[in-house]
Amino acid sequence: MSMFVLIVGGGKVGSHLASLLMSEGYRVKVVEVRRDHIQSLKDDLPADIIVAGDGTDPDVLESSGIRQANVVAAVTGADETNLVVASLARFEFGVPRTIGRVNNPKNAWLYNPTMGVDVSLSQADLMAHLIAEEMSLGDMMTLMKLMRGQFSLVQEKVHPESAVTNKPISTLKLPDQCVLVAVIRKGTLLLPKGETVLQEADEVLALVKSTELTEFNALLARAQ
Secondary structure, eight states: OOOEEEEEOOSHHHHHHHHHHHHTTOEEEEEEOOHHHHHHHHHHSOGGGEEESOTTOHHHHHHTTGGGOSEEEEOOSOHHHHHHHHHIIIIITOOSEEEEEESSGGGGGGOSGGGTOSEEEEHHHHHHHHHHHHHOSSOOEEEEEETTTTEEEEEEEOOTTBTTTTOBGGGOOOOTTEEEEEEEETTEEEOOOTTOBOOTTOEEEEEEEGGGHHHHHHHHSBOO
8 A cells, every 4th residue: 555645734835745745656635724725725636635624633633544644744834833733643643754844944943853753844954955055165965864863865075185086986995884875977977886986076975874974074075
């Protein structure tokens, strides 16, 4: 049976997310309380996946099938609502995975496992990452954190004077908890193999245990 995702918040974000997930074969339901948004949803989505009601009401969540949900995504335009929904999903209904939309960056610190949030999505953070990527001079950038921060997907540029420059990946002394995911070279994505030779200005994507990020960064940085 396909994964079931319950989305709370039927605005533009929730509607678009539902459409994307449905196109990928996921089972989806969208909970929305505002009448005008419900009507808009009916124009874009099948009527049987739309639930009219308050997503902070446990009874509404129960009737929406939250106990069968693999993921709950709280994407309303109100941070307090998203936090309540995530907390209910995790602590009241035991949903395995919760995602919360951050509207006000000042509230981002509240979106943490203690509040029942596994992953927080902030438009401001995403914009900052995009800006930082364009302005990057080779500093390591964290693209995503996994396993509640235990691992990071990072992007790092190979320094021309790095100890790994012009050497095959098979010869590198990578940290124990590190896997190279991809190498981006002049706009082309390469899948790393043992014989792949790293070149200066290559962008390396790696999955690294957070405690080993400094070691990984030093490996690709300028040799001391």
